[in-house]
Amino acid sequence: MSRTLKEIYEYDLIEDDGIDYTVDEWFNTIMAKTKDQLTVSDVSRMLRQKICSRVAIKRAIEILNDDPFIGEMFEGQLMFNLYAGKEKYLKLFYAQMRPMLEKAGLMAKAHNWGSEEEKNEYMDIIARFAQKIKEDNNETS
Template sequence: MSKTLREIYEYDLIEDDGIDYTVDEWFNTIMEKTKDQLNVSDVSRMLRQKICSRIAIKRAIEMLSDDPFVGEMFEGQLMFNLYAGKEKYLRLFYTQMEPVLEKAGIMAKAHHWASEDEKKEYIDIVAKFAQKIREETENEAC
């Protein structure tokens, strides 16, 4: 049986102090989930909030492998959120990201986008992500 995020990270839940904090409620909710129970919305928010980054990045890669255009509010949002993730953890997953980015770049050209601007932005972020990985890989080789 998979462990919950709370068990993995040994976090305490945020106690209810009577004030309505949506972020606290969300945090407590995801802490009770296993990695596989995290949905696109959870992972996107985890990446934006920089919470449990390793698990969020790993889950995002799994989701993007299945659908490179997955997003909570717009197509490709998860890719944008992942690109902006915590760099020290992103580096750990660069080799796993390379085939995802390659597939995303190829599929993006034929994908039906709502606008040319969305298509361009998505292709640009995929290219920037791939370039960042190439540069990091080259620096490690030196």
């Protein structure tokens, strides 16, 4: 049985104080979800907010393995958000990211991009991600 994020992280929900805070509502919503219930939107926001980073990174890798170009607002957004994730947690998943990045790079070459600029930005983030992993691997060897 999958546990909710609230159970995994033992977070308390944010109590309603009568003021409308959409971030609080969103936080309470994701805390009630299991990892598999997290949407692309949830994961992207978790990565940007640096909330529950381990779960967000693991779920992002799963999603990107299925569709390396997925995003809320633009193609590849989840990959960009993952790259900007909390470094100390990203490092824990570098081994799982390596094949996902290789696949994404190969698929990106044949992908039908909206513009050459979009393609170049995506390829750049893939290359920077791969370099970050390579440098970390050299440091730990």
